[in-house]
Amino acid sequence: MTSDQTTYLVFGIVLVLALVFDLGLLSKKNKKISIRQALYQTFFWVGLALAFFVFMWVESGQTLALQYLSGYLMEWSLSIDNIFVFIIIFSAFSVKEKYYGRVLLAGILMAIIFRVLFITVGVALVHQFEWVLYIFGAFLIYTGYKMFTAGENQEFNPHGSKIYRFLKKFLPLVPHDGEGRYMIRENNKPAYTTLFVVVIMLAAIDLVFAMDSIPAVMGISRDKMVIYTSNIFAVLGLRSLFFLLRGAVSRFDYLQQGIAIVLVFIGLKMLCEYWINDWMNKNIQVFISLGVIMVCVAGSIFYSIFIKKKGVPPDVVDKSV
Numbered sequence: 001m002t003s004d005q006t007t008y009l010v011f012g013i014v015l016v017l018a019l020v021f022d023l024g025l026l027s028k029k030n031k032k033i034s035i036r037q038a039l040y041q042t043f044f045w046v047g048l049a050l051a052f053f054v055f056m057w058v059e060s061g062q063t064l065a066l067q068y069l070s071g072y073l074m075e076w077s078l079s080i081d082n083i084f085v086f087i088i089i090f091s092a093f094s095v096k097e098k099y100y101g102r103v104l105l106a107g108i109l110m111a112i113i114f115r116v117l118f119i120t121v122g123v124a125l126v127h128q129f130e131w132v133l134y135i136f137g138a139f140l141i142y143t144g145y146k147m148f149t150a151g152e153n154q155e156f157n158p159h160g161s162k163i164y165r166f167l168k169k170f171l172p173l174v175p176h177d178g179e180g181r182y183m184i185r186e187n188n189k190p191a192y193t194t195l196f197v198v199v200i201m202l203a204a205i206d207l208v209f210a211m212d213s214i215p216a217v218m219g220i221s222r223d224k225m226v227i228y229t230s231n232i233f234a235v236l237g238l239r240s241l242f243f244l245l246r247g248a249v250s251r252f253d254y255l256q257q258g259i260a261i262v263l264v265f266i267g268l269k270m271l272c273e274y275w276i277n278d279w280m281n282k283n284i285q286v287f288i289s290l291g292v293i294m295v296c297v298a299g300s301i302f303y304s305i306f307i308k309k310k311g312v313p314p315d316v317v318d319k320s321v
Contacts, residue, residue, distance in 0.1 A: 004225055007059055011052065011229055018048055018236075032097050033243045041240030046076075049233040060225075063283055067221035070290040071230030074220065074266075076241075077259055077297040078213045079234055080252060082206060083242050089201050092158040093194040099180055103195055104239040106182075107202025114207045115214070115231055122214055123224050136215035137270030143212050144263035147256055163204045167197055206235070212263065219266035220289050254307070258300025265292050 021044075033041075049072055057065035086104070095103060125132045158164055167173065171192050178184040178193035185191070210231075217227050269276065269289070276285065 003060055007056065007225055007229075010055060010059075011225075014048065014052065015232070015236075018045075033101055035244065038240050038243035042237065042244050045233070045237035045240055049237070052229065052233065056229075063286060064221070064223055064226060066283075066286045066290055067223065068226045068230050070220045070286060070293055071217040071226055072234055073290070073293050073297065074216055074262065075213050075231055075234030076237065077255070077262075077293070078209060078216075079238050079241055080245065080255055081259065082209055082238060083245055085205055086202060086242055087246055089158050089198055089205070093198050095195065095198055096177065099177065099195060100243070101239065102180075103198050104202065104242060106199045107206070108235055108238055110199065110203035111206035111210075112232055112235055114203060115210050115235065116228065118207065118210055119214055119224075119227055119231065122218065123227065126218065126222070133218070133270050133273070136218060137267045140212070140215055140219065140263045140267030140270065142267075144260040144267060147263065148260035150256065158201060161201070163201055164197065167192075167200060173197060206238075215270075216263060216266050219270045220286075252301060252304045254300045254304045255297070256300075258296040258303075261296045262293055265289075265296075 053065055053069050053072070056068050090100065090103075126136075172186075172189065174184065174186065174191045174193055176193060177195050180195070181193060182196040182199065183190055183192055214227070214231065217230055221227065266289070269285075
C-alpha cells in the first residue's frame with residue numbers, strides 16, 4: 001500500500017468514526033445546542049483536523065502537511081462567511097432552533113458530496129489543461145477585489161435567490177416546517193417543507209462559496225489528497241462553528257477584507273507561478289502562503305474586535321436568530 005493510499009484509508013476511517021461520535025455522543029436530535037456544546041464540538045473537529053496534520057507530516061512529509069494546514073486554514077476562515085449567509089437563510093424561513101442541528105448536518109453532508117464532485121472536475125481540468133490555473137488565478141483576484149470593495153447594503157435575499165425560485169417553480173412547496181419533516185403529503189400528493197428548502201439552499205450556497213475556495217486551495221497545492229482532506233475537514237466543522245459564532249459573527253466587520261487580501265495574494269501567486277518557481281523552492285512558498293493566511297485572517301479578526309465600522313449597529317444578527 002502506497003503512502004497516499006494509507007493516508008486516504010486513515011482519513012476515511014477517521015471521518016466515519018468522527019461522524020458517528022459527533023452524531024451519537026455530541027449531538028441529540030431536535031435539541032438546542034448550547035455555546036458550551038458548540039465549543040466542545042468545535043474543539044473536537046479542529047483537534048481532529050490538526051491531528052490529521054501531524055499524521056500527514058509523519059506519513060507524507062513536511063511540505064504536503066504544511067500545504068494541508070494552509071488549505072485548511074483558508075477554508076476554515078472562508079467558513080465564517082458561510083455562517084453569516086446560513087444565519088440569513090434560517091431567519092428568512094423561520095427555522096425553529098431545535099431543528100438547526102439536523103438541518104445543518106443534512107445540508108453540510110450534501111455540500112461535501114457536491115464539493116467532492118467539484119474538486120474532481122477541477123483537478124481533472126487542471127491535469128488536462130494546465131492553463132486553466134491562470135483562469136482560476138484571475139478569477140481569485142477579481143473575487144478578492146469585489147469582496148474587498150463590497151458595500152454594506154449587499155445582503156443576500158434567500159426568497160429572491162435563483163435557487164429558491166427554481167425550487168418554487170418545479171416543486172410543490174408548503175410554507176411551514178412539517179413538524180420537523182422534509183416532505184409531507186397534502187391531498188395525497190407529496191409536498192416539500194421549508195426545512196427541505198433550507199437544506200437544499202445550504203448545500204447550494206456552500207457550492208457557490210466553493211467556487212472561490214477550491215481554486216484558492218489549488219493555488220496552495222496541486223495534490224488531490226491535500227485539496228480533498230482540507231476541504232472536507234473544514235466543511236465538517238461548519239455546524240459546530242455555526243452554533244459557536246452565530247451571535248458574534250456580525251462583529252467580524254473586517255474579516256471579509258482579510259480574506260479578500262488572501263484571495264488576491266493566491267491569485268497573483270497562481271498567475272506568477274512560472275517565474276516564482278525559478279527563484280523560490282516549494283517549501284519557502286508554502287511557508288509564505290501559510291504566513292500570509294494566518295496574518296491576514298487573525299489580523300482582520302483582531303482589528304474587527306477593536307475597531308467598529310462606522311454606522312454599523314451592534315449585534316444586528318443576534319436579533320434575527
